[in-house]
Amino acid sequence: MLQTIHDACQNKVFFQVVNHGISQRVIDDALGSLSNFFESAMEEKKIFLSDDVKKPVRFGTSRSNGDAGKVSRDFIKLYANPIEDWIGLWPHDPTDFRENVGKYASEVRRLGIDIMGAVTESLGLSPTYLRNSLEQGMHILVANTYPQCSPTSKILGLPPHTDHSIITFLLESTSGLEIMDFTDSSAWKSIPAVKSTLKVIVGNHLEVLGNGMYKSVFHRATPSPRLSRVSVASFLSLRMGETVEPAVELVDEEHPQKYRATSLDEFFNHLSSNEERPYIDCLKI
Numbered sequence: 001m002l003q004t005i006h007d008a009c010q011n012k013v014f015f016q017v018v019n020h021g022i023s024q025r026v027i028d029d030a031l032g033s034l035s036n037f038f039e040s041a042m043e044e045k046k047i048f049l050s051d052d053v054k055k056p057v058r059f060g061t062s063r064s065n066g067d068a069g070k071v072s073r074d075f076i077k078l079y080a081n082p083i084e085d086w087i088g089l090w091p092h093d094p095t096d097f098r099e100n101v102g103k104y105a106s107e108v109r110r111l112g113i114d115i116m117g118a119v120t121e122s123l124g125l126s127p128t129y130l131r132n133s134l135e136q137g138m139h140i141l142v143a144n145t146y147p148q149c150s151p152t153s154k155i156l157g158l159p160p161h162t163d164h165s166i167i168t169f170l171l172e173s174t175s176g177l178e179i180m181d182f183t184d185s186s187a188w189k190s191i192p193a194v195k196s197t198l199k200v201i202v203g204n205h206l207e208v209l210g211n212g213m214y215k216s217v218f219h220r221a222t223p224s225p226r227l228s229r230v231s232v233a234s235f236l237s238l239r240m241g242e243t244v245e246p247a248v249e250l251v252d253e254e255h256p257q258k259y260r261a262t263s264l265d266e267f268f269n270h271l272s273s274n275e276e277r278p279y280i281d282c283l284k285i
């Protein structure tokens with residue numbers, strides 16, 4: 001399994017997990033509550049509107065015509081660890097929101113920390129290398145919804161980006177994720193949704209930790225031509241101010257340090273700054 005993870009992260013920068021132990025019921029309930037939240041009146045959702053990128057609960061809506069084309073997406077961002085510190089701030093309408101989304105959030109985080117043990121081992125580090133830091137680290141859950149759009153409308157859900165996290169677990173109600181395949185003349189490859197499957201995406205902070213052995217993957221989301229789509233991204237990171245830097249075990253004369261130390265805090269400052277370069281590029285030495 002370690003070799004499979006190593007190959008997936010190094011060559012494809014992407015893998016999926018099946019038989020992960022999170023029940024279909026937990027998944028369906030979370031997606032159901034999130035869909036109901038998104039379908040509720042704008043008045044309800046507006047309470048959570050904010051431009052403050054560090055807000056623990058934030059609703060946002062983008063209907064822009066940006067450089068990457070037309071974009072259409074609503075999202076709700078929720079801090080989710082330690083869950084008891086934040087859940088009281090989450091939407092309580094629909095009334096099952098906190099229970100259903102909270103259950104999924106706790107389970108996906110547990111699974112994520114376990115999988116990260118295998119990922120650090122596949123980098124040649126100890127399986128417990130990040131365990132404590134992740135136990136105390138940030139879990140930011142971002143649920144997205146994209147309205148149904150015909151393929152000819154050329155509307156994009158979420159423009160191309162890499163994730164800031166150590167690692168991201170993605171759940172989706174229907175297909176729409178596309179990954180940039182640099183091994184195939186930089187083509188966008190669509191990754192079909194398979195029921196119950198979670199997609200795993202290497203983030204910028206894992207790229208830093210592994211000193212570039214694993215690269216964070218460019219991805220984007222396209223709306224579905226048939227159904228509106230909901231996706232739930234669970235971003236696992238270290239604590240806000242904790243630094244992540246290339247593991248000393250992975251730096252030597254042959255492999256000089258390629259990235260400088262950074263933190264989640266720095267990422268948020270980058271987001272709200274005028275810096276145009278992608279965050280990961282600002283970290284390269």
Ligand SMILES: O=C(O)CCC(=O)C(=O)O
Nearest residue numbers: 142144176177221231233
């Ligand atoms: O909706 C998707 O498939 C992708 C979501 C995503 O990439 C993100 O929230 O960072």
Ligand SMILES: [Fe+2]
Nearest residue numbers: 161162163219
């Ligand atoms: Fe993403």
